[in-house]
Amino acid sequence: MITVDHLTKAYGSFRAVDDVSFVCRQGRVTGFLGPNGAGKTTTMRVMAGLTGATSGRVTIGGLDYSAIPNPGRHVGVLLDASAQHGGRTGREILTLGALAMGLPSARVDEMLALVGLSDVEASRRMRNYSLGMKQRLGIAHALLGDPEVLILDEPANGLDPAGIRWMRGLLKSYADRGGTVLLSSHLLNEVELIADEMILIGHGRIVAQGDKKSLLAGAQGAATSLVMSLDNTALATELAQRGHLVDPLGDGLKVNAPTEEVGRAALAAGIVLTDLRTGGVGLEDLFLELTSGTARDGAGAVPPPPPPGHGVHVPPTPNMPPVDSPLTPPGGHR
């Protein structure tokens, strides 16, 4: 439904978006992932006709955005939840949108109810909103015209965990009803659970795309397992003897080997396992690996992958706990 065709946006010699091509299909949620400044927002702004492309083209359902009559009825756009007059109330902002799109005012109440903004909240001026409330209002505005296509830039930003879960459900059911959803994020966890397809972008270029399975299949490096046992030290020794890379992780171990190998090692050493599951090549690792050359360095710099067969402990980056790690509290983000 959304076709990005060799899109390039250059600012002088800097290429914010560099020859990007991808397709968002109908009935699917497409996740657009990349570190800050990777070019996600610029790409989405070109989609909505707010930024001109240097070369290449974006079409929605075969049309340029500006060629769509009353585009709010076909394409819902949320690019920046704060980009509204702070002196207007939430209800007034939606009313203006409904008025322009030619919708009955009842639609405003419907949308406010859908995103869970109460009457009291809706009659407050937007400058007093929290980021989460602004996001809800922005999502309500994007959905106002009952569009077939949704383009959402960082919609989960500022939402509380319950809000993120609510949004996931909303977008999933929207796609199931035949809608096309493109949402961007710099947080993998947010996207991984709802996106049918993922596009990873770094430094203005697409570094990988596909569904979760094919992304992992194409990933470099061996599979990892997460294991807990009654005697982690002995298990680590046994696994190291078998030539696997072992890192302590929380109360357990992270092993660069398939779960079957870990199971065999435990069996051979006679150690009782209490938890064994695949860490895959975490999508997180893949994400960091693919974008490591392009991420903004500094505090969040990504450590280089360890050389194989060398048992160094790689600390997880502080603000991104590994996916499916044993550190994840029960009832956490899953």
Next chain:
Amino acid sequence: MTAAAPTLDVSGTQPIPFWRLVLVEFRKSYDTRAGFWLLFTIGLLISLLQVVFLISFLVQDFVYATFTDFTGNVWLVSLVLVPMLPILLVTTEWSQRSAVVTFAIEPKRVRVILAKLAVAVLLALAAVVLMFVVAAVCTAFADLVKPDFTEWRVETEFLFLGAPLTVLTTTVFGFAVACLLLNTPAAIVLFLLSWYASVGVFAAIAALIPAFADLLPWITLQVNVLLLADGLPSGGEEWGNLLVSLVLWIGLPIGVGLWRILNAEVK
């Protein structure tokens, strides 16, 4: 990547009619505190100044009052007060960044800008109508209290041509400055400077360079606009003066501003 992308069925969707854009922009002119109080202040000043004149007329002896006396001062104030409306209407879209949403709803940006101009023109006409209604009420009251000293003497040319034309011209001038700068305080300052200060600055330059004095009638907007109050220009040169100053002060900034609005990235 090869999957045939389904097309968007837009056959049943009408483009947003222009009147609806005007309605939206009109609503935007009063649905914020700044907008509401600006409208309120303009209305209040237009009425209050005339009431003050009425009171001073009533308490003084042997003073005559005509209908035009009531409108005269208010009209001069309106010339700079009413243009604040388009300045606010245009620039807040950028200062509050709501242009991102406005232009996503209507990607044909020139239609949005024209809708704003239409609202400014309608509000300016409303201000002129209000001015004359209040003047009529004040004159009627004066006639009632001091009939011997009150004269209706309505100058129809000013009423139907001069006043609306001049207020509209400065309103469009404010709109032009706003389009050029897209910044509220800068637009207000440039508007007031070019309205008030340009006359003095030009006169000072003319004192130094005598040849410049010949140029003055062609480039001074204020003089040409104020002349409009007495009716349309009479001769070819007067028309030329007016048109050249209009192009210079209004046409040029609107052209540059529109080019910028239509082509710039909306952030």
